Amino acid sequence: MNCPECDATLNIPDDAAVGEIVSCPDCGADFEIAKKDGSNVELKQAESVGEDWGE
Amino acid sequence: MNCPECDATLNIPDDAAVGEIVSCPDCGADFEIAKKDGSNVELKQAESVGEDWGE
Amino acid sequence: MITIKIGGSVVDDLHPSTIADIKKIAESEGVILVHGGGKEVTKVCEQLGKEPKFVTSPSGIKSRYTDKETAEIFTMVMSGRINKTIVQMLQKNGINAIGLSGVDAKVIEADRKKKLLIVNEKGRKQAIDGGYTGKIREVNASFIKSLLDQGLTPVISPIAISEESEFLNVDGDRAAAYVAGKVGSDKVLFITNVDGLLMDDKVVPKLTLAEAKEIRPKIGPGMEKKILASTEALDMGVTTALIANGQKENPISSAISHDN
Amino acid sequence: MITIKIGGSVVDDLHPSTIADIKKIAESEGVILVHGGGKEVTKVCEQLGKEPKFVTSPSGIKSRYTDKETAEIFTMVMSGRINKTIVQMLQKNGINAIGLSGVDAKVIEADRKKKLLIVNEKGRKQAIDGGYTGKIREVNASFIKSLLDQGLTPVISPIAISEESEFLNVDGDRAAAYVAGKVGSDKVLFITNVDGLLMDDKVVPKLTLAEAKEIRPKIGPGMEKKILASTEALDMGVTTALIANGQKENPISSAISHDN
Numbered sequence: 001m002n003c004p005e006c007d008a009t010l011n012i013p014d015d016a017a018v019g020e021i022v023s024c025p026d027c028g029a030d031f032e033i034a035k036k037d038g039s040n041v042e043l044k045q046a047e048s049v050g051e052d053w054g055e
Numbered sequence: 056m057n058c059p060e061c062d063a064t065l066n067i068p069d070d071a072a073v074g075e076i077v078s079c080p081d082c083g084a085d086f087e088i089a090k091k092d093g094s095n096v097e098l099k100q101a102e103s104v105g106e107d108w109g110e
Numbered sequence: 111m112i113t114i115k116i117g118g119s120v121v122d123d124l125h126p127s128t129i130a131d132i133k134k135i136a137e138s139e140g141v142i143l144v145h146g147g148g149k150e151v152t153k154v155c156e157q158l159g160k161e162p163k164f165v166t167s168p169s170g171i172k173s174r175y176t177d178k179e180t181a182e183i184f185t186m187v188m189s190g191r192i193n194k195t196i197v198q199m200l201q202k203n204g205i206n207a208i209g210l211s212g213v214d215a216k217v218i219e220a221d222r223k224k225k226l227l228i229v230n231e232k233g234r235k236q237a238i239d240g241g242y243t244g245k246i247r248e249v250n251a252s253f254i255k256s257l258l259d260q261g262l263t264p265v266i267s268p269i270a271i272s273e274e275s276e277f278l279n280v281d282g283d284r285a286a287a288y289v290a291g292k293v294g295s296d297k298v299l300f301i302t303n304v305d306g307l308l309m310d311d312k313v314v315p316k317l318t319l320a321e322a323k324e325i326r327p328k329i330g331p332g333m334e335k336k337i338l339a340s341t342e343a344l345d346m347g348v349t350t351a352l353i354a355n356g357q358k359e360n361p362i363s364s365a366i367s368h369d370n
Numbered sequence: 371m372i373t374i375k376i377g378g379s380v381v382d383d384l385h386p387s388t389i390a391d392i393k394k395i396a397e398s399e400g401v402i403l404v405h406g407g408g409k410e411v412t413k414v415c416e417q418l419g420k421e422p423k424f425v426t427s428p429s430g431i432k433s434r435y436t437d438k439e440t441a442e443i444f445t446m447v448m449s450g451r452i453n454k455t456i457v458q459m460l461q462k463n464g465i466n467a468i469g470l471s472g473v474d475a476k477v478i479e480a481d482r483k484k485k486l487l488i489v490n491e492k493g494r495k496q497a498i499d500g501g502y503t504g505k506i507r508e509v510n511a512s513f514i515k516s517l518l519d520q521g522l523t524p525v526i527s528p529i530a531i532s533e534e535s536e537f538l539n540v541d542g543d544r545a546a547a548y549v550a551g552k553v554g555s556d557k558v559l560f561i562t563n564v565d566g567l568l569m570d571d572k573v574v575p576k577l578t579l580a581e582a583k584e585i586r587p588k589i590g591p592g593m594e595k596k597i598l599a600s601t602e603a604l605d606m607g608v609t610t611a612l613i614a615n616g617q618k619e620n621p622i623s624s625a626i627s628h629d630n
């Protein structure tokens with residue numbers, strides 16, 4: 001699968017799960033796996049979430 | 056044992072325990088068992104405690 | 111201004127219209143809520159492996175015996191779970207509520223019972239250590255009034271602070287009576303799950319203070335305590351004491367308009 | 371006025387002189403306390419059979435994952451047990467304290483985190499549901515000031531209310547920073563169990579805001595959060611942020627006089 005931003009090849013592990021974040025090795029963009037059906041993977045822009053932890 | 060108030064005979068059960076309240080059949084005064092050693096019983100004036108209960 | 115005593119579960123005990131009803135009255139004249147919640151305390155005690163103890167008074171009233179550990183769990187559940195859940199529910203409906211226990215700003219001060227009179231397992235009267243229950247002595251009325259003046263709705267847990275700063279379990283109905291009396295509410299309302307005081311199967315619509323005092327010893331325990339709290343509130347200058355069923359629509363405004 | 375962050379256990383964490391020290395400063399300039407207590411929450415969760423879940427952030431910070439049930443237990447323990455025990459201890463020593471959670475009078479409002487970024491069991495970054503933690507948005511400063519004006523000492527639990535009136539777990543250090551900043555404390559003090567920030571085995575006596583921001587990423591997790599909270603407080607206008615060991619005598623007045 002290719003990066004939606006720069007078209008570089010993304011390395012998505014076979015056992016990757018929905019919610020996991022995939023980073024593009026070329027442009028550095030982060031994508032979240034939105035759906036996964038066998039080897040069929042749908043990506044969405046990962047929201048940038050700052051770390052903000054409770055007690 | 057006799058009532059400290061009116062000298063009437065008090066009826067104190069053999070198995071009465073410290074803290075139990077003994078009422079005089081004649082004058083109606085209440086006494087709390089302060090100490091008990093075999094048949095040796097020491098009484099004290101029972102404080103009048105209103106009922107006041109929590110949740 | 112009205113002081114309202116509610117149970118521990120807003121969801122189970124009250125008609126869905128109740129919160130909107132509270133909101134209306136909070137905005138027009140001001141509301142103070144006092145809550146109970148003994149059942150939930152018992153549940154958490156059991157979950158924590160603390161067996162609740164109950165004792166029976168010479169006149170037959172059964173109640174919780176509050177040892178130190180129970181007083182601590184009581185405080186945690188009352189002021190941490192029940193109180194905050196009620197505050198949350200009110201906030202969700204646009205009422206700016208503030209939860210308080212009697213320990214906070216010394217809102218309720220009480221004298222710890224040194225001794226309790228109970229009926230023991232042999233059926234005889236016995237004096238035992240009073241545990242952590244108390245008789246209310248003082249209410250921080252000026253602080254509660256300052257909250258009302260800021261548009262807040264106080265939600266008060268039935269926990270008092272003793273002279274030695276211990277947590278004391280106090281009865282919610284009587285706490286509501288004292289708060290109403292000391293803060294100067296003209297009305298106190300006890301919300302319950304029956305329509306009011308029943309005599310010969312009929313709801314008694316109205317009692318004078320003297321009648322209430324006379325009738326009280328003849329009433330069953332749950333309602334008797336509400337009548338006692340009512341007479342205490344009236345003795346402290348509250349004009350009207352109301353008892354109403356929380357499962358009816360708009361339970362507060364209909365109780366105020368004597369629509370029962 | 372000073373805002374002080376303390377841990378969850380006054381007895382275990384603080385030198386016996388601390389409460390008298392708080393009293394002196396409460397009387398002279400006014401004190402707001404914010405407390406933690408994560409360890410006690412974990413203990414009660416376990417007693418109630420609720421296994422605590424922890425997650426690790428991409429930068430390696432391990433923290434509690436707060437699902438709905440955990441948020442409810444968190445609220446109960448924080449605002450019902452820890453908060454009231456601190457208030458009781460202060461009252462016992464003549465400080466008229468008032469315990470509040472962020473839900474009460476909307477003292478702390480926060481935005482619920484929609485998503486959290488964690489490192490999953492395969493060591494890869496993953497976005498999960500944010501649970502019930504939040505980023506603080508607003509503090510009801512005018513209400514807190516009105517309490518101080520009445521001579522009260524507010525004791526605040528790290529619980530916030532969300533826009534949907536949910537209970538949110540917020541970090542105690544950052545809650546203290548926001549309270550200090552929004553209420554306008556000139557000082558914020560983080561009490562901990564070490565002497566302060568250590569670099570090359572020596573306590574760093576002083577940092578400018580710029581230095582603190584630069585140095586922060588190089589610091590271990592517990593202290594890093596206090597430095598972050600310090601920089602946030604300073605950004606909001608607090609003049610001085612202090613970190614001090616609570617096990618030293620008069621920890622507050624000596625921190626204020628930079629006597630460490």
Ligand SMILES: [Zn+2]
Pocket residue numbers: 003004005006007008024025026027028029
């Ligand atoms: Zn790319």
Ligand SMILES: [Zn+2]
Pocket residue numbers: 058059060061062063079080081082083084
């Ligand atoms: Zn006699």
